[in-house]
Amino acid sequence: MAQNGCEHSERVLTMDTMNPNVKRVEYAVRGPIVQRAVQIERELNMGIKKPFTEVIKANIGDCHAMGQKPITFFRQVLALCSYPDLLEDSKFPEDAKSRARRILQACGGGSLGAYSISQGIEMIRQDVARYIERRDGGITCDPDNIYLSTGASDGIVTMLKLLVSGEGVSRTGVMISIPQYPLYSAALADLGAVQISYYLDEDNCWSLDINELRRALQEAKKHCSPQALCIINPGNPTGQVQSRQCIEDVIRFAAAEKLFLMADEVYQDNVYAEGSKFHSFKKVLFEMGPEYSEKVELASFHSTSKCYMGECGFRGGYMEVINLDPEVKFQLTKLVSVRLCPPVPGQALLDVVVNPPQPDEPSYDTFIKERTDTLATLAEKASMTQEILNQVPGIKCNPVQGAMYTFPRIHLPQKAILEAKEKGQAPDMFYCMKLLEEKGICLVPGSGFGQRDGTYHFRMTILPPVEKLKIVLAKIKEFHQHFVEQYS
Amino acid sequence: MYRLQSLAARSLIAGALDQCSPLTLTSFTGVRHKSQGPPVEKYGQMRFITAEAKVATERLNGKMRERTLTMETLNPQVKAVEYAVRGPIVIKAGEIERYMEEGGTKPFSEVIKANIGDAHAMGQQPITFLRQVVALCTFPELMDSPSFPEDVKWRARRILEGCGGHSLGSYSASPGVECIRKDIAAYIEQRDGVPADWENIYLTTGASDGIMTVLRLLVSGKDSSRTGVMIPIPQYPLYSAAISEMDAVQVNYYLDEDNCWALDINELHRAFQAAKQHCQPRVICIINPGNPTGQVQSKKCIEEVLHFAYEENLFVMSDEVYQDNVYAPDCQFHSFKKVLYEMGPEYFNSVELASFHSTSKGYTGECGFRGGYMEVINMDPEVKAQLVKLLSVRLCPPLAGQAAMDVIVNPPQPDEHSFKQFHQALGMQPDMLYCLRLLEETGICVVPGSGFGQKDGTYHFRKVTLNMHMSHYVVFLSQINKTAQKTKNDSSY
Numbered sequence: 005m006a007q008n009g010c011e012h013s014e015r016v017l018t019m020d021t022m023n024p025n026v027k028r029v030e031y032a033v034r035g036p037i038v039q040r041a042v043q044i045e046r047e048l049n050m051g052i053k054k055p056f057t058e059v060i061k062a063n064i065g066d067c068h069a070m071g072q073k074p075i076t077f078f079r080q081v082l083a084l085c086s087y088p089d090l091l092e093d094s095k096f097p098e099d100a101k102s103r104a105r106r107i108l109q110a111c112g113g114g115s116l117g118a119y120s121i122s123q124g125i126e127m128i129r130q131d132v133a134r135y136i137e138r139r140d141g142g143i144t145c146d147p148d149n150i151y152l153s154t155g156a157s158d159g160i161v162t163m164l165k166l167l168v169s170g171e172g173v174s175r176t177g178v179m180i181s182i183p184q185y186p187l188y189s190a191a192l193a194d195l196g197a198v199q200i201s202y203y204l205d206e207d208n209c210w211s212l213d214i215n216e217l218r219r220a221l222q223e224a225k226k227h228c229s230p231q232a233l234c235i236i237n238p239g240n241p242t243g244q245v246q247s248r249q250c251i252e253d254v255i256r257f258a259a260a261e262k263l264f265l266m267a268d269e270v271y272q273d274n275v276y277a278e279g280s281k282f283h284s285f286k287k288v289l290f291e292m293g294p295e296y297s298e299k300v301e302l303a304s305f306h307s308t309s310k311c312y313m314g315e316c317g318f319r320g321g322y323m324e325v326i327n328l329d330p331e332v333k334f335q336l337t338k339l340v341s342v343r344l345c346p347p348v349p350g351q352a353l354l355d356v357v358v359n360p361p362q363p364d365e366p367s368y369d370t371f372i373k374e375r376t377d378t379l380a381t382l383a384e385k386a387s388m389t390q391e392i393l394n395q396v397p398g399i400k401c402n403p404v405q406g407a408m409y410t411f412p413r414i415h416l417p418q419k420a421i422l423e424a425k426e427k428g429q430a431p432d433m434f435y436c437m438k439l440l441e442e443k444g445i446c447l448v449p450g451s452g453f454g455q456r457d458g459t460y461h462f463r464m465t466i467l468p469p470v471e472k473l474k475i476v477l478a479k480i481k482e483f484h485q486h487f488v489e490q491y492s
Numbered sequence: 493m494y495r496l497q498s499l500a501a502r503s504l505i506a507g508a509l510d511q512c513s514p515l516t517l518t519s520f521t522g523v524r525h526k527s528q529g530p531p532v533e534k535y536g537q538m539r540f541i542t543a544e545a546k547v548a549t550e551r552l553n554g555k556m557r558e559r560t561l562t563m564e565t566l567n568p569q570v571k572a573v574e575y576a577v578r579g580p581i582v583i584k585a586g587e588i589e590r591y592m593e594e595g596g597t598k599p600f601s602e603v604i605k606a607n608i609g610d611a612h613a614m615g616q617q618p619i620t621f622l623r624q625v626v627a628l629c630t631f632p633e634l635m636d637s638p639s640f641p642e643d644v645k646w647r648a649r650r651i652l653e654g655c656g657g658h659s660l661g662s663y664s665a666s667p668g669v670e671c672i673r674k675d676i677a678a679y680i681e682q683r684d685g686v687p688a689d690w691e692n693i694y695l696t697t698g699a700s701d702g703i704m705t706v707l708r709l710l711v712s713g714k715d716s717s718r719t720g721v722m723i724p725i726p727q728y729p730l731y732s733a734a735i736s737e738m739d740a741v742q743v744n745y746y747l748d749e750d751n752c753w754a755l756d757i758n759e760l761h762r763a764f765q766a767a768k769q770h771c772q773p774r775v776i777c778i779i780n781p782g783n784p785t786g787q788v789q790s791k792k793c794i795e796e797v798l799h800f801a802y803e804e805n806l807f808v809m810s811d812e813v814y815q816d817n818v819y820a821p822d823c824q825f826h827s828f829k830k831v832l833y834e835m836g837p838e839y840f841n842s843v844e845l846a847s848f849h850s851t852s853k854g855y856t857g858e859c860g861f862r863g864g865y866m867e868v869i870n871m872d873p874e875v876k877a878q879l880v881k882l883l884s885v886r887l888c889p890p891l892a893g894q895a896a897m898d899v900i901v902n903p904p905q906p907d908e909h910s911f912k913q914f915h916q917a918l919g920m921q922p923d924m925l926y927c928l929r930l931l932e933e934t935g936i937c938v939v940p941g942s943g944f945g946q947k948d949g950t951y952h953f954r955k956v957t958l959n960m961h962m963s964h965y966v967v968f969l970s971q972i973n974k975t976a977q978k979t980k981n982d983s984s985y
Contacts, residue, residue, distance in 0.1 A: 014805065015870070015872050016774050016775070016805050016806060016807045016844055017709060017710060017774070017807050017871065017872060017875050018875065019872070019875060019878075021710075021712055021713075022710070022875055022878060023708055023711050023712050024712060026708060026881075029881060029882060029885065031881065031885045033884075034884035034887075035881075035884075064663065066656055066657075066662050066663045067661075068656060068657040068661040068662040069656025069657045069659075069662040069663070070656075070657065072657070074661050079630055079631045080631060082630045082631070083634065086626045086627045087623040087626070089620075090627060090634075093637075093639070112610060112612060112613030112860075113610075113613045113614065113615055113616070115612035115613075115618055115860070116860050117611075117612040117618050117856075117857060117858040118610050118613040118859060118860050119608065119610045119613070119852075119859040119860060120860065154697060154862070154886075154890070155887065157885075157886055158886070161886075165570060166561065166567055167565075167567065168567050169565055169566060169567050169568060176565075191885070194708075194882075194885075231561070262560045264560045264561050301560055313661075314661055315661040316661060316662060316887070317660045317661045317662050317663060317664065317890065317892075318660070318661060318890060318892065319697070319888075327559070328561065329561060331562075331563050332561050332562065332563065332566055335566060338570075339570055339573060339737075341575055342573065342700075342730060342737070343698070343700055343701070344859070345860070345862075346862075347697070347890040347892065347893060348862075349630075349860070349861065349890065349892040350892075
């Protein structure tokens with residue numbers, strides 16, 4: 005080629021030839037503002053002076069990154085599984101050892117390094133099933149309905165993949181809450197499915213309004229074929245914990261409208277507010293009687309990344325599928341087999357999470373203390389965050405009933421909105437970028453999660469340690485007041 | 493047809509595919525022929541009957557379940573996916589195992605699952621050093637323990653320093669922990685003698701994850717401009733499965749069985765020309781060393797492929813997960829990147845290449861950790877940003893797998909404490925080598941004695957006493973004998 009003088013400069017893979025669906029994917033939690041934050045951190049490391057000494061990354065629900073400690077027992081069991089020679093080490097308690105031995109026995113060749121079956125190690129699925137039964141007051145759980153996954157995200161994307169079909173007006177539509185955790189919108193964009201947005205009611209603690217569901221559905225039927233309804237409870241980014249009544253209403257709605265229900269319940273242990281309680285969709289479904297429990301198709305998702313474990317890096321998770329067509333279930337099993345199996349350390353971790361120390365076991369006291377302290381600290385931070393932000397004129401924060409975030413509404417002066425638009429930026433992105441550059445605090449603009457037109461929000465995690473969180477909140481207060489003055 | 497039939501026979505005995513498959517054309521080509529009738533039903537025959545029966549009963553009881561998600565509404569691309577892994581024969585093997593656990597008798601005492609590339613499941617021991625590092629990362633309290641050598645400790649400390657909150661429980665950056673990416677770049681540089689940029693390295697959840705991600709980027713167009721993906725036949729069925737799922741066009745190029753499964757450039761040309769009629773070929777996938785075929789491509793062959801890709805404007809995907817599994821004395825692994833570099837700047841600065849590696853194979857066999865990486869060369873910077881964005885949606889690959897990958901690229905050095913033990917473990921047990929050779933050359937699968945324990949200095953293998961016909965048994969024994977002779981005469985063992 006060179007001899008002929010031909011210029012071989014045209015790439016195969018360009019913005020024009022690449023998958024157009026991928027171009028439509030957006031994931032704000034790790035989007036441009038976070039990239040800028042990382043850049044600023046590098047600049048700080050190089051000695052460049054800023055009006056702050058560190059970037060506080062309150063953009064992502066990563067507990068350990070913000071200083072939360074892992075649960076000792078879980079890490080002991082995992083270490084024992086990773087390096088079984090430690091089973092001879094007297095410094096490890098017997099309850100950790102017995103669990104490690106049991107897990108290893110269920111692994112191929114007694115090793116975490118063997119592939120497991122695609123659905124996940126059978127013994128672990130049985131343990132998960134028993135955990136679910138205990139949680140839901142004895143309602144039967146079939147281990148064969150449990151699929152272990154690489155974090156909950158993996159299971160969610162897999163189910164969405166199954167659901168997407170049709171073309172044009174018959175293309176699958178999936179109902180998702182606005183605001184939502186942007187995995188959903190990203191997956192729908194990637195799969196070329198139709199996103200059907202239903203708005204949560206900000207004036208009522210971000211609760212779900214059935215009338216709004218109906219409106220969204222009717223509207224959507226004109227241009228797609230609605231197949232599924234996704235709900236995140238406790239909510240991300242909004243932090244609301246849905247009432248039992250609300251969950252019943254959603255189930256009735258799904259039954260009436262023949263929608264596949266997807267219940268993202270990864271924050272089920274993160275419930276803080278007085279009067280709030282986690283009700284699993286499955287439990288409510290079964291308590292509504294066979295008319296619903298034998299009919300409604302449901303997939304519930306859980307993870308080891310949140311709650312009190314915060315083990316994001318292990319990518320542990322599962323989903324429970326209810327009333328799935330047996331042939332479709334077979335297809336599901338086939339589909340997950342393509343990626344072979346979820347990470348076995350994550351599976352092992354999940355097993356200990358559903359099999360924690362019992363009152364008569366040596367590790368119990370420490371375990372309970374660590375779990376209680378972690379959850380209590382989160383509750384304290386949730387309440388503190390809500391209180392302090394609500395003191396700032398122009399910021400309105402709904403109660404952080406659960407999960408790990410606050411999603412306050414910010415009132416932006418018209419001048420700021422105009423300047424943002426001139427820059428081609430969403431106004432809340434404009435706001436958050438300035439906050440980052442001036443105060444070193446990284447949040448995610450509400451536009452990354454979805455919000456009603458003309459409203460602006462940001463999502464902040466409540467995860468920084470208490471003292472640091474106080475500083476963050478104080479800085480946000482300062483910044484907001486200054487911002488409003490500046491753009492008046 | 494003949495080729496495929498002999499392949500099929502081979503796979504029945506040797507499990508040449510990564511896991512067993514039904515003996516249909518689909519398993520090898522991933523392309524469904526009309527003559528084969530409807531898909532899947534064959535696969536799930538037992539299940540289908542059960543499912544049908546269940547549905548029939550429900551109808552009898554008047555409980556007509558009108559579901560939302562049925563075979564009619566299911567994603568047709570998912571239906572099209574054929575992944576020979578974990579098919580009916582493995583399901584049957586599981587049933588037999590359960591039957592025997594419950595006290596049932598069979599003409600054998602256990603099922604030996606010699607179908608999957610899973611070393612630990614077959615009794616291979618993990619590398620102590622690697623597991624020590626992972627254990628320390630998992631439970632850093634062990635840093636105070638005298639039973640861990642310093643070389644393990646400093647690696648664990650270094651990995652943890654690269655983690656948020658110094659914990660394996662934090663998400664990492666989506667392309668992976670920075671210091672691990674840098675270590676991988678250094679490893680590649682050392683392996684190839686060619687510079688490697690750490691920002692071109694992406695950690696993945698096993699190599700499969702990276703392969704699927706890159707394929708996803710490449711799939712575009714419609715009808716005759718739809719992306720065509722060139723894959724070898726025989727292939728590891730992840731490729732055909734991914735192509736089905738993404739509704740891309742599979743373009744088969746046949747490896748030359750009569751020439752040690754070599755890649756024949758004429759065959760590449762043929763396949764490419766034929767494909768151009770109905771799709772837009774954009775990418776060529778190569779597995780080297782090969783799965784299921786085990787061939788190690790010559791440098792010349794790799795050059796030809798790269799030149800072909802250069803000429804025809806194809807993105808090259810080189811699956812190199814078996815780069816540390818090269819046994820034949822006259823074979824050598826040549827990385828695609830190195831060969832590309834040696835072809836000069838005209839090639840090295842233009843051919844788009846993604847190379848894949850994994851913790852699952854090699855000498856560590858850490859399948860369950862789901863560790864892997866890809867190195868991406870000459871990718872359009874805007875597309876690269878899209879890649880990073882796409883990776884960010886799944887957040888990050890498992891940290892334990894990233895740590896395992898780091899140890900593989902950062903093994904003990906000669907001046908370090910763990911060096912001796914580490915290299916002893918690498919020198920595979922002789923009986924394992926023997927069994928691998930037996931498998932590769934004769935298709936007979938037996939299990940090395942080292943997996944069961946044996947007196948030091950003695951070697952064994954275990955075969956299953958099946959109800960084998962005498963004539964087959966004679967063939968079996970003569971094959972064993974032949975391999976034994978070859979091994980004895982081969983100084984590399």
